[in-house]
Amino acid sequence: MKRKLLSLTFLLLTSFCLSQDNSKIIDSLKRVIQSKPSDSIKIKAYSDLCWYYRTISIDSAFRYGNLTLKLSKETDNKSGEAQAYNDIGILHYDLADYDEALKQYRTSLKLRNVLNDTMGIAALYNKIGLIHQNTFKLDSAIFYATKALKIYEGKNHTRYVAYIKTNIANIYRGLKQYQKALDTHLEIAEVNKSIKDNLGLTRTYNNIANAYLFLKDTIQSEAYYLKSIDLAVKHNYKKELAGLYNNYGGILHDMQKYTKAIEYNAKALKLRNELNDNYGITSTSLHLAGLYIDLKDYAKAKNYLYDGLNLSEKFNINELKMDAYDKMASFYAFKRIPDSVMYYKELYKSLNDTIYNSRITKEIAEIQEKYDTVEREKEIQTQRAEIAEKELKLNRKNTQIIGLVVLAVLLFVLGYLLYNQQKLKNRQLEKENELKHALAEIETHNKLQDQRLRISRDLHDNIGAQLTFIISSIENLQYGFKITNDKLKDKLTGIGAFTKDTIYELRDTIWAMNKNEITLEDLQGRISNFIDKANLSSSDLNFNIKIDEGLLTELVYTSVQGMNIYRIIQEAVNNAIKYGEASCIYVLIENKNNKIVFSIKDDGKGFDINDIEEGNGLNNMKKRASDIDADIVFNSEKGKGTSIILSI
Structure with missing residues (x-):
């Protein structure tokens, strides 16, 4: 199944009671x-x-x-x-x-x-409101009840709206707005009838009876209590029946039908013990204590009094603690024990002042009229005036403190805003200065770049053109005049070759000047062009250039660094060809110990480092290496070639 x-x-x-067991x-x-x-x-x-x-x-x-x-x-x-x-x-x-x-x-x-979960939220608002209601925090109680009511009305839940309105009406009763509470309960009763909510109607009749009781209409109150009891018995609403027996017992008490009142309160206490209803047990115990005091059966009254007092203090139920203190004062008054009367009256007064902001309730006034002298009454009035004056002074101090706190907060906020504004201004000034500095650097750089471009154009257009003219003139002399002097021919040929070399070097210089940065890839291309030209001058030479993978995209040099590296390699290759008479030249570029190493090796005739007098070529290479903060090492031995290692 x-x-x-x-x-x-x-x-x-x-919850709504189910008919099942x-x-x-x-x-x-x-x-x-x-x-x-x-x-x-x-x-x-x-x-x-x-x-x-x-x-x-x-x-x-x-x-x-x-x-x-x-x-x-x-x-x-x-x-x-x-x-x-x-x-x-x-x-x-x-x-x-x-x-x-x-x-x-x-x-x-x-x-x-x-x-x-809006429905669950509404239910919890209602429960929280009931707790505040039971602990006499009525402003909080009506706040949460109203929040729950808005949700149920928005969902159009008639039954739940009725229940919440019931709680709000009970709060009106706590605020002593009895007619308003009665009107609301009568309205709710009609809703209960229309939706056939017997449990809700049982509770509403009880609330109507309570409202009539506060309006001192005992006849109407008794009639509605009996209506509610009939419904609760018919549908076996034990919890509601316990409350009704207790309330109806109170009516009978007021009508001085003590025996019958005790009978109904005893029924209420039995049911509340079965239900483990601590609040109800406390309330009914105190009702029975009051009945036995009126019957002057002080032994039974004492038992119920102490039960009610202990439970109200154990569960911190202020309303019932006040009732217990009141009845204890009455009990000891009848017993003629004035010290105990004063003790419980003071407890009652202290708790009442806490709950009602130091206002003396009607019940205390009645007890004091019975057992206090006129002199004590004057003293109470004086104390009340003193308390009111103290409250006024305290309110003034609180207002002053709040004003000072608000002023301090405003000053702090104002200071903080001014500080932030100044901080923002300083930051803006710093950024403006940084921007000016950057613009100045860019302007200087642009001027330098323009100057470099102008110089490179001048070199190319003027010096280059003049060198070209020299070469052309020498060639015209050689071919235009039949020169038979061999020495003169050689001299002219040498001048032409030197001039061509000068043009090549001038082009290299212009190439470097036109670049802000020179990559390793640029160097490789320039070195390869140079080696290709060297190959053209000597077909017996074998050149080989090798670069480690990954270095081409990683390395970037300034134009000065790039040009000096190129010139060192160029000088090394020229020396290998011119003086070393090498047949194989290797150029290797690699990464060693976080340094880039340029190695130029040849298989030429070599030389003795210790014996040779350093010429312009070696000195130029050393100077160029020093200019770019690089290390250069010369290794050579006669008959075993030469290696030049540049580390940067």
Whole structure:
């Protein structure tokens, strides 16, 4: 048989009662868990078990709530985790442990905001509002209730709107706006009837009865209490019935029907013990204590009084603590123990001042009228005036402090803005100076480049043209005149060759001048051109140039560096041809120990480094190497060739 699990996401403090017996539902849920379902189904089952165990075993309810939370975290089920915190918060609320309940609700609210679960968010706003309502923080209570109401109205959920309006009406009652509370409850009753919400109608009749009671219409109040009790008994609403018995007992108390009032309050206390309703147990115990005080049965009154007092202090329920202190003062007044009367009156006054901003309530005034002298009444009035004056002074000081803090913040913000503005100006000035400097450098560079280009054009157009004219003139002399003098012929030929070499060197110089940077690839091309020309002059020579892979794209030299490297290689090759009479020349460029090494080797006749007198060629190479901060080494031995190694 296929079972469908419903995840009970309860949007209000109390879920809608089901007609099924809770024990049967619990057994059904346990069978689902035993069937080893998926994690998501198991989480829902744990959550439902937490809810149904609320009225049976609070320990079991906590156990399944914690299992829901644990499994949700392990499986990263954020929806299940939010529901677990919500359920555990409800359990703490039932125990009147409001601080812990509020903590759990807020954790659930964070998760539901992330999940964008608007209905879950509305339910939590309502629950948080109820906690503030029960702890007399009525401004916070109406704030959260209103937030929940807006969501439900936006979703057009009539039933939930009615429940939230009920809570808001109860807050009006707490603010002593009794007629406004009554009107709202009467409106809600009509909505409950239209949607056949018997549970909601039961609660609304109870609230209407309470409103009439505050308006001192005992007849109408009793009528609505009895209507509500009939509905609760008919539908077995135990929790609501417990509250109704308690409230109706209060009416009977006011009507001085003490025996019947005790009977109804005893019924309420029994149900509230079954439900583990700590707030209700405390409230009803104090009602019974009051009844027995009126009956002058002080022994029974004392037991109920201390039960109510201890529970109200244990669970920090301010409203009920005030009631307990009030009744304890009355109890000891009847017992004629003035020290205890004063002790509990002071406790009552202190708590009342905290809750109501130092205003003395009507109940204390009545007790004081019974048991205090006129002199004590004057003292209280004086104390009240002093407290009001102190509050006024405190408010003035607070206003001054706030004003000083605001002024300090404004000064700080103003100072910070001025500091940032000055800092921005300084930064802008720095950037402007950097830009001016960069523009000046660019302008200088452009001027130098123009000058270099002008010089290179002059060299090419003037000097080059003149050298070419010299060569042409020598050739015309050789061919135009029949020169028979061999020495003269040789001299003219030598001058022509020297002039051609000068033109080549001039072109190399112009090539270097026209470049800002010279790459290794540029050098390779220039060296290859030079070697090709050398090959043309001697067919017996064998040249070989080799460069390590990867160096061509990596290395870049300035024009000065590139030209000097080229001239050193050129001089080395010329020396090998002219003086070394070499047949093979190798040019090798490689990377060694983070240095680029240019090696020029030949198989010529070599020379003795120690014996030879250094000429212009070797000295020029050394000077060029020094100019570019490079190292140059000459290795040569007679009959074994020469190697020149340049490292940069």
